[in-house]
Amino acid sequence: MTISASTAPKKQHLIDPEICIRCNTCEATCPVGAVTHDDTNYVVDVEKCNYCMDCISPCPTGSIDNWRTVAPGRVYSLQEQLGWTELPKQEELSEADTAAMEALEAEVGALLADAHKGSGGKAVAPASAAKPSVNLFSRAKPLTAVVQGNFRITAASSESDIRHIVLGYGDQQFPVLEGQSIGVVLPGVRADGKPHDIRLYSIASARDGEKRNGNNLSLTIKRSAGGVGSNYMCELKVGDKINITGPFGSTFLMPNDINANIIMICTGTGSAPFRAFTERRRRAMEGAGGKLVMYFGARTPEELPYFGPLQKVPQSLLEKHLVYSRLPGQPKEYVQDRMRKHGPALTKLLRDGGTHVFICGLRGMEAGVDEALSDICRAAGLDWNALKPDMRSSGRYHVETY
Ligand SMILES: Cc1cc2nc3c(=O)[nH]c(=O)nc-3n(C[C@H](O)[C@H](O)[C@H](O)COP(=O)(O)OP(=O)(O)OC[C@H]3O[C@@H](n4cnc5c(N)ncnc54)[C@H](O)[C@@H]3O)c2cc1C
Ligand code: SF4
Ligand code: SF4
Secondary structure (H helix, E strand, O other): OOOOOOOOOEEEEEOOOOOOOOOOHHHHHOOOOOEEEOOOOEEEOOOOOOOOOOOOOOOOOOOOOEEEEEOOOOOOOHHHHHOOOOOOOOOOOOHHHHHHHHHHHHHHHHHHHHHHHHHOOOOOOOOOOOOOOOOOEOOOOOEEEEEEEEEEOOOOOOOOOEEEEEEEOOOOOOOOOOOOEEEEEOOOEOOOOOEOOOEEEEEOOEOOEOOOOOOEEEEEEEOOOOOHHHHHHHOOOOOOEEEEEEEEOOOOOOOOOOOOEEEEEEEHHHHHHHHHHHHHHHHHOOOOOOOEEEEEEEOOHHHOOOHHHHHHOOOOOOEEEEEEOOOOOOOOOOHHHHHHHOHHHHHHHHOOOOEEEEEEEOOOHHHHHHHHHHHHHHHOOOOHHHHHHHHHHOOOEEEEEO
8 A cells, every 4th residue: 555645534536447448438538637547447546636526427337436535644546556456445444534534525425416417326237147257368468369250241332331350269268248348459559659548349249259159259340530449450351360358347238137128229339239139139048038129320221230130130039220310311310219209118118127228339329318218208207317327226227338
């Protein structure tokens, strides 16, 4: 433990390394540069954090929302936090320190209550989800994978180049679950000479592989103009070797309960984990009682990844709602518009304690979906502002946006 010079107890803001998906949102949001990271962990500098709470609501996992009261001179240094694989327990405080903290605890508590209104609270894994393995491989000790396939899954005529990339890892062990992500170590360095940050990609295949028991996995990657990582990945050829890290993510996980209803709301590459969920149900949960319902938005069918294969997935396995915002001669429609049209069916599901909501895709989509769910609930006499935190804390409401 690093001893600091301060003489009063502190409320120290910390990030849970087990839950954090390394999405960089907090670092990009923090107005005072208190959040930093290395190849393994995101951490908060206690000397810089001013409790503004700007980072709490945008964090998709709630891993940023962790606090420890630390006795005078006993704050956790950045170095210590960078080495953590889990958060330390709250240490016992002296009576004097506890008393000295009363006012600050109340102040921080009030600020957090406000911040939580936006986020719906901390992410919790579905109660029935399998226990994930996390952080098995890092930049210092990556897993070398071999490219087994790289196929375009949007129409050649569309501007949107999205790829289905298959990576094999031979006889090496890399256990993953549906909903988790992997990191990619990029070759070369940035303009400032430092290594590129790890890029994260959601796993699009089921836990037993893209090919059953093939010891491989698949990814769904969109080429971003000028983007370093996505262009590197989209240019890969069969036989190329790449270094990967992870797996990451311990809350955005598929429920193992065959009776769970899963409402999946996505745009673009946000469909990747839901491809994994659907494949898992098809392979391992035949005759499942729970429904899989997907709202999937794209500009046009040509830009919707997996459009062809999706047409072949039976409605009995996956209730698909494909929604387009740029069809010639048609009014724009977004996922939240279609959800509004299905208000009674959705509220019937939301009233069921076995229903989970998963949202994945571009940052910014959550707000429109949230508003739609709020309106749908209101019309049915339900209070979304109460239901959402309840679903979140019971592991039934999950968001992963980037
Ligand atoms: C948990 C998580 C899961 C994710 N899952 C997926 C996934 O399944 N599939 C997926 O595709 N992505 C996913 N992402 C996003 C992914 O990690 C990358 O952020 C994304 O691929 C862009 O990275 P990049 O290196 O290509 O872009 P960067 O080099 O990081 O550039 C960032 C942005 O700046 C723009 N830009 C950069 N240079 C220029 C330039 N010269 N001119 C114009 N624009 C420029 C790029 O277009 C890009 O949009 C995920 C992210 C997270 C956090
Ligand atoms: S998951 Fe939360 S804590 Fe982790 S990097 Fe993203 S915003 Fe930060
Ligand atoms: S509470 Fe504010 S200052 Fe502290 S880490 Fe979050 S955004 Fe930065």
